[in-house]
Amino acid sequence: MNKQKFGMILPIILISYFMILLDNSIVFTSTVKIAADLSLSASELSWVTNAYALTFGGLLMIGGRSGDIFGRRNVFLIGLVIFSSIGSLLVGLSTNGLMIIAMRALQGIGSAILAPTTLALLMDSYRDQMRTRAIVYYGATGGLGASIGLVVGGLIASYASWRWGFLLNVPVGILMIVLTLKYIPASKKVEGKLDWLGSILSVLGITALVYGINGASHPVPMVMTGILLLVLFVWQEKVSKHPITPLKLFKDRERSSAYIARFFFLGAMISYFFLTPQAMQQVYHFTPLMAAVGFLPETLPQFVFATLVSRLNEKFTNTQILIAGTVITLAGLVFAAVVGIQAGYWWSVAIPMVIIGIGQGFTLSLLTVAGVANTDKEIAGSASGVVNMVHQIGSSVGLSIITALTANLISPVLSYDHAIIIMVVFMLISVGATLNIGLKK
Incomplete structure (x- = not known):
């Protein structure tokens, strides 16, 4: 592979991944406009996010395994066409x-x-220190896509239609397809078959669980059905000759702890991204644009501190930086919970956002590194699928729990303040999981 092609691989990957996360975050600052235009209730509005997260999270493992079996470039191109075009x-x-x-x-x-x-x-494309650095960029892109999407969504909702946030993906996606065909080489295939039964059980189980938490008329039976289906999924993966989720992925303490930490970290953070723009518009009467600009105290520190991770690696281990990141994020949420939303934008939102942005900048990329640690090439796609699955399912389950527990509160103030407290609980669990990664060392 020549240097030009090699140098183009990382930008293609990062832009494609950025586009996925950007789109999801655009929804957050556009929720009020989407709800008004399409006459959506609060529960229906949450399903604009959950429908995406459920199919994303539920099918990620088969997506990852398909890349292993059918060739990653081929599957990558199919995904680009379905998502963007x-x-x-x-x-x-x-x-x-x-x-x-x-x-x-x-x-x-x-x-x-x-x-x-x-x-x-x-x-596949990078090795050793370069691979670690590329994964750090990948993780940082995940956080930035979520944060910048809030700003882009606010700008589009204020000056145009929320629809343009999605329509702009079409030309970008076409460009990525052309560049992929030109610069990314065809990858080797691994012998094996897809575990369709496991895939069906995972999708139905996750869907039933989230629907039971948020929207079902009989929530307890639906949640129990979801749990039963997920238990059957684990059993199927144990006995299958070609599992979409090799259970050996969870035997490594670093990986399994990273999955738990990521699940609860994203459960807290996506809920924060979803609810805070609404609170700024409902409590402070911000416009969508003002709510978007109001997120800059989170976005800018996150970008700055995400870029410092590689430099900090010269003095500290990944685990030390990761623990610091989750603790700092927890401190930001605790600050917001203690102050309360009625204290005004600067105390209730801006200062906590600065703290949360610093913590998130340290955390997301290193959770990605830990989530694919110690994997061999044959299960790289499956490991990647688990990282992304935990990201999406944690987001969906966390948001569903918070929405269900706060939906009947009498005011936006009470709803938001109670939601922040639940986010603090989620983040405490995430901190505990990252500390468990440290026990490995």
Whole structure:
């Protein structure tokens, strides 16, 4: 491979991954406008996010395994077409609540195919210290895509239509398809078959669990059904000759602790990204643009401190930086919980955001590194799938729990303040899991 092609691989991967996360975050600052345009209730509005997260998270493992079996570049291209050229276009053209929820689910299918192959392609293309540095960039891109999406969503919702946040993916996706065909070489295939039964059980189990938490008329039976299906999924992966989720991935303490930490970290952070723009608009009467700009105290520190991770590695271990990141993020949420939303933007939102931004800048990239640690090439796609699955399912389950527990509170102030307390609990669990990674050393 010549230097030009080698140098183009990382930008293609990062831009494609950035596009996935950017789109999801654009929804957050556009929620008020989307709800008004399509006459959505609070529960229906949460499903604009959950429909995407469920298909994304539920199908990630088969997406990752498909890359191993059919070739990562081939699967990567299929994911780009479904996500950007079809899904994004139809979301942007949605005319009612049912259509946007269904098309967000289709976007999630494309993302489930695309996301795990991005990380697996990165692991195939780089080795040793360069691989670690590339994964740090990948993790930082995840955080920045979520944060910058809030700002972009606010700008688009204020000066144009929220629809353009999705329609812009179409030309970007076409460009990525062309560049992929030109610069990313075809990857070797691994012998094996897809575990379709395991895939079906995982999707149905995760969907039933989240629907039971947020939206089912009989939540307890639905949650129990979801748990039962997920237990059957684990059993199927144990006996299958070609599991989509090799259970040996969870035998390594560093990886399994990173999955737990990521699950609860994203459960807290995506809920924060989803609810804070709404609180700024409902409590402070900000416009979508003001709410977007109001997120800069989180976005800018996150970018700065994410870029410092590689330099800090010269003095500290990944685990030490990771623990510091989750603790700092926890401190930001605790500050917000103690102050309360009625203390005003600067005390209630801006200062906590600065702290949270610093913590998130340290955390996300290193959780990615820990999540794919000690894996061999044959299961790289599966390991990548688990990292992204935990990211999406943690986001969906966390948001569903918080929405369900705060939906009946009488005011936006009480709802937000109670939600922050639940986020603190999630982050405490994440801190505990990162400390468990440290016990390995």
